[in-house]
Amino acid sequence: MHELLISEPFxxxxxxxxxxxxxxxxxxxxIALLHPIIISIAVIIGVLKWAGIDYDTFFHGSYIINFMLxxxxxxxxxxxxxxxxxxxxxxxxxxxxxxxxxxxxIVSVILICKLMNVDHSVIASLEPKSVTxxxxxxxxxxxxxxxxxxxxxxxxxxxxGGIIGPxxxxxxxxxxxxxxxxxxxxxxxxxxxxxxxxxxAVEGAISGLAIGLMGIMTSLLIPLVEKWIA
Amino acid sequence: xIKGAALIMLFYFLGECIxxxxxxxxxxxxxxxILLFLSLVAKIVKPADVQSVSNTLTxxxxxxxxxxxxxxxxxxxxxxxxWIALLxxxxxxxxxxxxxxxIMQDKLEKKI
Numbered sequence: 001m002h003e004l005l006i007s008e009p010f011x012x013x014x015x016x017x018x019x020x021x022x023x024x025x026x027x028x029x030x031i032a033l034l035h036p037i038i039i040s041i042a043v044i045i046g047v048l049k050w051a052g053i054d055y056d057t058f059f060h061g062s063y064i065i066n067f068m069l070x071x072x073x074x075x076x077x078x079x080x081x082x083x084x085x086x087x088x089x090x091x092x093x094x095x096x097x098x099x100x101x102x103x104x105x106i107v108s109v110i111l112i113c114k115l116m117n118v119d120h121s122v123i124a125s126l127e128p129k130s131v132t133x134x135x136x137x138x139x140x141x142x143x144x145x146x147x148x149x150x151x152x153x154x155x156x157x158x159x160x161g162g163i164i165g166p167x168x169x170x171x172x173x174x175x176x177x178x179x180x181x182x183x184x185x186x187x188x189x190x191x192x193x194x195x196x197x198x199x200x201a202v203e204g205a206i207s208g209l210a211i212g213l214m215g216i217m218t219s220l221l222i223p224l225v226e227k228w229i230a
Numbered sequence: 231x232i233k234g235a236a237l238i239m240l241f242y243f244l245g246e247c248i249x250x251x252x253x254x255x256x257x258x259x260x261x262x263x264i265l266l267f268l269s270l271v272a273k274i275v276k277p278a279d280v281q282s283v284s285n286t287l288t289x290x291x292x293x294x295x296x297x298x299x300x301x302x303x304x305x306x307x308x309x310x311x312x313w314i315a316l317l318x319x320x321x322x323x324x325x326x327x328x329x330x331x332x333i334m335q336d337k338l339e340k341k342i
Contacts, residue, residue: 019293037292041299048303055304059297066297071235071287073259074242077266078284081277093338101331108323118315126319130327133298134257152305153316155298161324168325174332176339183332187324194292204288210331212260219255 005051011061018043032163037191069190073132076193076208083205086178094182098210101186102217105130106225125149127222129157132189135215139222154189161188162195177202185210234283237275241266 004010021043022036048058059066080087087094106127113123124145128136133154140150165184174180177200184192185207193211197204245262249255269275302309309316 015296016293019296035292037295037299040293040296041302044296044300045303048300055301058300062297065294068287069291069294069298070242070259070262071238072291072294074238074245074262074266075280075284075287077241077263078270078277078280079288080263080267081270084271090339093335096338097331097335100334101327104330105323105327108326109319112319112322113315116315116318118312122312122315126315129320129323132257132260134259135255138254146308148305149308149312149316151298152302152309153320155295155302156316157320157324158295159299160320161328164321164325165328168328169332172329172333174336176336178339179332179335182335183328186331187327190291191295193288194295197288197291208263208288212256212263215260216256 002052006053006057006061008061011058012065014044014047015040015062015065018047032167035159035163035195037162037194038159073190073208073211076205076211079201079205080209083202086202086206090178094178094206094209095213097179097182098186098213098217099221101183102130102214102221103225105187106218106221107229110225110229121145122149126153127226128218129153130161130187130189131215131218132211135219139219143222143226155191158188158191162191165192165195166199178206181206182210186214189214231282234280237280238266238283238287241269 018040019036022039025039026034026036109126109129110123113126121144124143125140127143128139128150131139133151136150136154137147140147161184165188169180169183174183180199181196181203184196184203189211193204193207196207241262242259244265246258248261249258266275270277
């Protein structure tokens with residue numbers, strides 16, 4: 001039985017099936033906290049614990065789904081091209097917003113950590129938390145952090161940003177579609193983009209652009225900010 | 231469909247090559263995204279060729295994050311040890327970045 005439960009067909013069905021269940025509950029309930037990704041993660045963790053399957057086995061069996069993240073980021077290039085009209089005359093404002101956002105992000109992480117008196121290794125792990133996972137993990141390692149702690153925080157911030165992002169933007173009366181997409185991508189990388197695409201194609205495309213810009217800015221800014229504060 | 235998928239994979243690979251040569255500062259997928267965008271602008275790639283694959287991929291991005299999200303389970307010990315710092319930092323800074331970038335872009339667009 002265990003052999004069947006760790007087989008690829010079962011694990012792939014588990015991921016897609018629990019995701020569909022999540023989409024069903026999310027569309028019926030309209031509660032932001034019940035986002036399909038949260039429901040499917042909870043269901044999968046429950047099933048894996050019950051069946052005694054460890055994470056490495058699961059990740060190996062369902063690897064193709066994780067791999068699809070790469071091509072889907074590349075595909076954002078097309079979505080961005082479709083929305084090229086929205087970029088005209090906004091290159092300067094977008095670049096400035098991302099530089100400030102990245103800087104504020106890094107500084108706020110360091111300040112909160114210093115106030116809470118956590119180790120340097122934890123600070124270094126959290127600094128790149130708004131950047132997409134592969135960049136964040138290498139930046140964390142470069143600053144003396146714990147890459148797996150970084151990975152967890154990146155996903156956590158992504159989920160959080162996707163949930164609270166649209167709410168914050170509404171409360172602050174941010175109406176520009178470009179600004180909404182940019183904010184979601186800058187704070188919550190791919191998960192912010194997944195949420196931005198639900199808002200609209202413009203938001204989604206700009207959000208994808210924000211992932212790239214935020215990754216570049218943050219990798220350049222972390223060493224500078226570290227020198228300045230520490 | 232296959233043509234589109236092959237093109238996406240080609241750009242992903244080219245992106246990985248660039249990422250490799252610049253020492254991984256920018257991941258391959260993001261380099262691939264920029265390359266695909268530039269190739270479409272330069273009319274090297276026809277938009278119709280990648281349209282359906284791109285829409286399918288980007289509309290289902292949240293699904294592709296699920297396996298990584300389940301990784302929270304494997305990092306249980308780390309999370310248990312640092313959970314307060316993780317939670318405070320994640321909530322506060324995520325909200326701050328969204329607010330700062332959102333407001334700044336919204337205001338700048340009206341001025342510039």
